[in-house]
Amino acid sequence: MDVILIAAVTQDGFIARHPKETITWSQDLNLFKKQTLGYPLIMGSRTRACITGELKGREIIVFHRKDKPQDILKNLNAKRCFIAGGGKTNSKFISYLTHLFLTPHPMIFGKGVRLFTDEIKEPELLLEEILPVNKERGIYQYQYKIK
Numbered sequence: 001m002d003v004i005l006i007a008a009v010t011q012d013g014f015i016a017r018h019p020k021e022t023i024t025w026s027q028d029l030n031l032f033k034k035q036t037l038g039y040p041l042i043m044g045s046r047t048r049a050c051i052t053g054e055l056k057g058r059e060i061i062v063f064h065r066k067d068k069p070q071d072i073l074k075n076l077n078a079k080r081c082f083i084a085g086g087g088k089t090n091s092k093f094i095s096y097l098t099h100l101f102l103t104p105h106p107m108i109f110g111k112g113v114r115l116f117t118d119e120i121k122e123p124e125l126l127l128e129e130i131l132p133v134n135k136e137r138g139i140y141q142y143q144y145k146i147k
């Protein structure tokens with residue numbers, strides 16, 4: 001099964017200004033919807049609490065501190081699943097990821113929630129595809145395979 005981390009990031013590697021921020025600045029929501037529709041979507045409890053809109057057509061799995069990534073993944077019966085943050089949850093799943101779908105935005109926060117909040121082992125990335133999100137603003141989604 002493909003385990004894909006999907007995130008909108010700033011140029012300095014942040015995914016939110018603070019852990020309670022509802023993300024309204026990302027330009028890739030349509031792409032996010034298209035790509036995740038029909039697949040399990042795993043997110044941390046703080047991220048779940050920040051989402052105001054509906055997430056129809058996807059099985060939402062909320063990740064808590066007592067949960068083990070391997071237990072959640074082994075119970076899924078899908079071709080792919082998505083890890084949709086936040087930084088704590090992304091860190092927990094790092095060693096199970098097969099792909100990263102990252103959309104850098106033309107923003108700098110200076111501080112906030114990083115893509116990975118905890119210490120991780122450095123992954124080796126192989127660029128597979130670049131999809132346009134907003135060409136005028138130079139926003140593209142970079143799809144990497146993790147070697």
Ligand SMILES: NC(=O)c1ccc[n+]([C@@H]2O[C@H](COP(=O)([O-])OP(=O)(O)OC[C@H]3O[C@@H](n4cnc5c(N)ncnc54)[C@H](OP(=O)(O)O)[C@@H]3O)[C@@H](O)[C@H]2O)c1
Pocket residue numbers: 006007008009014015016017018019020021022023026043044045046047048050063064065066084085086087088089090113117
């Ligand atoms: N830009 C993007 O694409 C994007 C995507 C996703 C999320 N976000 C943003 O990321 C932010 C949330 O990220 P986050 O990293 O703070 O949270 P998170 O990963 O969404 O959720 C927090 C996780 O950490 C656990 N946890 C909390 N306190 C802990 C502790 N002291 N020790 C161990 N585990 C602990 C929680 O478990 P319990 O449930 O047991 O407390 C939960 O599993 C939000 O602002 C959200 O909007 C941005």
